[in-house]
Amino acid sequence: MSDLAQSREKQERRNRWLLLTPALVILLIAASGPLLITLTYSFLTPGDYGGVEWRFSTEAWFNVIFQRDIFDDTLGFADAHLSILWRSVKLSLMTTIGAVILGFPTAYFIATRPPHSRDIWMLLIMIPFWTNLLIRTFAVMELIRNEGTVNSLLIWSGVIDQPIQILFTETAIMIGMLYVYLPLMVLPLYASMERLDFNLVEAGYDLYATRFAVLRRIILPLVKPGLIAGSILVFVPSLGAYVTPRVMGGGKQLMLGNLIELQFGQGRNWPLGAALSITLLAIVMVALIFYVRSAGREEVGHG
Amino acid sequence: MIEIDKVSKAYGAGKSRFMALNDVSVTIRKNEFFTLLGPSGCGKTTLLRVIAGFVDPTEGSVTMDGQDLLVLPPHRRPVNTVFQSYALFPHLTVRQNIAFGLEMLGKPKAEIAQTVDEMMALVQMTAMADRQTGQISGGQQQRVALARALAPKPKVLLLDEPLSALDFKLRKDMQIELKRLQTETGITFVFVTHDQEEALTMSDRIAVMSAGSIRQIGSPHDIYEQPAERFVADFIGDTNFLPVQVGTVQGDMAEVTLSSGKTVAARAVLGGQGGGTTLAIRPEHTRLVPPDQGLLQGRLENVVYFGTDTHYHVAIGKDETIVTRAQNLPGSVAQFKTGDTVGVDFPAGVGQVLKD
Numbered sequence: 159m160s161d162l163a164q165s166r167e168k169q170e171r172r173n174r175w176l177l178l179t180p181a182l183v184i185l186l187i188a189a190s191g192p193l194l195i196t197l198t199y200s201f202l203t204p205g206d207y208g209g210v211e212w213r214f215s216t217e218a219w220f221n222v223i224f225q226r227d228i229f230d231d232t233l234g235f236a237d238a239h240l241s242i243l244w245r246s247v248k249l250s251l252m253t254t255i256g257a258v259i260l261g262f263p264t265a266y267f268i269a270t271r272p273p274h275s276r277d278i279w280m281l282l283i284m285i286p287f288w289t290n291l292l293i294r295t296f297a298v299m300e301l302i303r304n305e306g307t308v309n310s311l312l313i314w315s316g317v318i319d320q321p322i323q324i325l326f327t328e329t330a331i332m333i334g335m336l337y338v339y340l341p342l343m344v345l346p347l348y349a350s351m352e353r354l355d356f357n358l359v360e361a362g363y364d365l366y367a368t369r370f371a372v373l374r375r376i377i378l379p380l381v382k383p384g385l386i387a388g389s390i391l392v393f394v395p396s397l398g399a400y401v402t403p404r405v406m407g408g409g410k411q412l413m414l415g416n417l418i419e420l421q422f423g424q425g426r427n428w429p430l431g432a433a434l435s436i437t438l439l440a441i442v443m444v445a446l447i448f449y450v451r452s453a454g455r456e457e458v459g460h461g
Numbered sequence: 462m463i464e465i466d467k468v469s470k471a472y473g474a475g476k477s478r479f480m481a482l483n484d485v486s487v488t489i490r491k492n493e494f495f496t497l498l499g500p501s502g503c504g505k506t507t508l509l510r511v512i513a514g515f516v517d518p519t520e521g522s523v524t525m526d527g528q529d530l531l532v533l534p535p536h537r538r539p540v541n542t543v544f545q546s547y548a549l550f551p552h553l554t555v556r557q558n559i560a561f562g563l564e565m566l567g568k569p570k571a572e573i574a575q576t577v578d579e580m581m582a583l584v585q586m587t588a589m590a591d592r593q594t595g596q597i598s599g600g601q602q603q604r605v606a607l608a609r610a611l612a613p614k615p616k617v618l619l620l621d622e623p624l625s626a627l628d629f630k631l632r633k634d635m636q637i638e639l640k641r642l643q644t645e646t647g648i649t650f651v652f653v654t655h656d657q658e659e660a661l662t663m664s665d666r667i668a669v670m671s672a673g674s675i676r677q678i679g680s681p682h683d684i685y686e687q688p689a690e691r692f693v694a695d696f697i698g699d700t701n702f703l704p705v706q707v708g709t710v711q712g713d714m715a716e717v718t719l720s721s722g723k724t725v726a727a728r729a730v731l732g733g734q735g736g737g738t739t740l741a742i743r744p745e746h747t748r749l750v751p752p753d754q755g756l757l758q759g760r761l762e763n764v765v766y767f768g769t770d771t772h773y774h775v776a777i778g779k780d781e782t783i784v785t786r787a788q789n790l791p792g793s794v795a796q797f798k799t800g801d802t803v804g805v806d807f808p809a810g811v812g813q814v815l816k817d
Contacts, residue, residue: 256583365562
C-alpha cells in the first residue's frame with residue numbers, strides 16, 4: 159500500500175514541476191535575464207557613443223559615490239549623485255508619510271460607510287488611477303503653476319499678492335507623487351479596515367479607552383499589515399519615479415529615475431546607469447525585507 | 462441603581478419610522494440579576510446599548526445613582542459589556558485583554574497585575590494567561606470576555622446574549638457560573654436573552670419585552686405563574702389558551718365558565734375593569750382523567766414522549782386544543798391511547814385570566 163502511495167506521490171510531484179516549467183522559464187528569461195545584463199554592464203567600460211566596451215572595470219560603481227576632479231585628479235564625493243540619491247529617498251519617504259496621513263482617514267471613512275455605498279467611494283478613488291499618468295501629472299501641474307488654480311484663487315481672495323512658486327520645486331514633485339500614488343495606499347488600508355470587527359472598537363470604548371487610545375491600541379495594530387503594504391506600494395514606485403519628477407521638477411530637481419535615464423541617454427555612460435539601477439534595486443530590496451520581516455512577525459503573533 | 466425613564470428610540474423618519482424602543486421605563490436595583498427577555502427585534506439589545514452608551518435615545522432619561530448617564534460618552538460610564546461576539550482583541554493575549562480596561566483607567570502596574578491574576582482565577586483561566594485569544598475555545602473566550610468586563614469592577618455589568626454561541630452542555634455550566642460570579646462580586650448584572658429558560662433559572666427579576674416596550678416585570682415565579690397578558694404567557698413556557706367567560710370577580714380571583722359549561726375559580730389581575738376572555742393554564746397543571754370526570758372532555762389526538770414527561774394533545778370541540786403534561790414516574794403506565802375520549806381536569810386557582 160505504501161509503495162503505491164509513494165509512487166503516486168512521486169508522480170504527482172513530477173507533474174507539478176512539469177506544469178510549473180513554462181512559468182519558470184519565462185520568469186528566468188524575462189525577469190532575471192535583464193537584471194543579469196544590467197549587473198554585467200555595470201562592470202564594463204562605457205563606449206564612446208553609448209553602449210559598452212567589453213573591458214572589465216569597477217569605475218562605474220566607483221562613480222556612483224565618488225568623483226575624480228578633472229583638473230587635479232583628487233577624489234571627492236559625487237555631490238550631484240548623493241544629493242539626487244538623498245532627494246529620492248527623502249521625497250519618497252515624505253510621499254509615503256503624506257499618503258498615510260491622507261489615506262488612513264480616507265480608508266477609515268470608506269470602511270465605515272454602509273456596504274452598498276463603499277463600492278462607489280472606492281470607484282471614486284480608483285478612477286484617477288485608471289487615467290494616464292502623464293495626464294494626471296499635467297492636471298496637478300495646472301493646479302499649482304504660478305498662473306494655476308491654487309495661486310489664482312489665493313491672489314483673488316487676497317491671501318497673497320505674488321504667486322507662490324511651487325512648480326519646479328521638490329514640493330511640487332512630492333505633491334505630484336502623492337496624488338499619483340495615493341490610491342495604492344488607500345486600497346490595502348481599506349482592505350484591512352473592511353475586515354476590522356467594529357465590535358472591537360466598541361469594546362475599546364466600553365473599557366474606558368478614549369478615541370485616541372482606541373486608534374492607537376486597537377485599530378492601528380489590527381490594520382498594520384495594510385498600513386505596511388500600502389507604505390511599500392507607495393514608497394517603491396516613488397523611489398524610481400521618472401515621469402512625475404521630470405514634469406513637476408522641470409528637469410532641475412532630478413530623482414534617481416531621471417539620473418539613470420540621463421546616463422543611458424545624453425550621458426552616454428551605460429555602466430554608470432546600470433550601477434545606479436542596481437543601487438536603486440538594492441534600496442527597494444531593503445524596504446521589502448523590512449516589510450517581509452514585519453509581516454512575518456505579524457503572522458506568528460496571530461498564531 | 463439605574464433608572465430608565467420614558468426612553469424611546471426611533472430609527473428612520475416618516476413612513477419608514479421604526480420605534481426600536483417605545484416609552485420604556487424600568488428601575489434596575491443594586492446587586493440584582495436583571496434580565497431583559499424577548500424575541501429577536503423586541504428592543505432588548507437596543508435598551509442595553511442605551512445603557513452602555515452606544516445608542517442615544519430619541520427621548521427619555523437614564524440615570525445611575527442620580528447621575529445622568531446620557532451626557533457621558535461610553536468610555537466615561539461605569540458600566541462594562543460582555544458582547545455577544547465576545548469582541549476579544551485578537552492581537553492581545555488573554556492577560557492583556559483582561560488588563561486592557563484597567564490600563565485605560567490608568568491604574569498602577571502592580572495593581573493591574575494583581576487584579577488580572579484575581580480575575581483569571583475567578584474564571585479559571587490562569588493556565589491560559591499567555592495564549593492568544595484565537596488559540597482558545599469558545600467557552601474559554603466567553604470566560605475571558607467576562608473577566609475582561611469584570612476586571613475594572615464596574616457598578617453594572619451588561620451582558621448581551623453571552624451564552625448564545627455556546628453548545629447546550631457548556632451553556633448550562635456557564636449559567637451556574639454566571640450566577641455564582643454575580644453573587645460573589647455583588648455587581649448588578651443586566652442580562653439580555655431570548656432564551657426563557659435561561660432567564661427563569663438565573664434572574665432575580667425579568668422584564669419581558671415585545672415590539673419595543675416592556676410587557677411585564679417581575680420575579681421568574683411571578684412571570685411564569687402569573688403572566689399579565691397573552692404575549693407573556695405564550696413566550697414563557699408552554700401555555701394552553703382556553704376561551705372563557707368571566708363571571709363574578711372577587712379580589713384577584715374570578716369565576717370563569719369554560720366552553721364545556723363548567724365553572725372554575727381562576728386568578729385574574731384585571732385591575733377592576735372586568736373583561737378578559739382567555740384563560741391561560743400551564744400543561745403541567747392539568748391532568749387526564751376518565752371521560753366522565755374533569756372540567757373538559759375531548760379526544761386524545763396525540764401522545765408525545767419526551768423522556769422526563771409525556772405530552773397529551775386533547776382536541777376539545779372544533780378548534781380548541783389543550784396540552785396536558787404528565788411526568789414519567791417509575792412504574793407509571795400510559796392509561797390512555799390515541800383516539801380515546803378523555804377528560805381533562807385542573808384545580809381551582811391555577812389558571813390565569815389574561816388582559817385582552
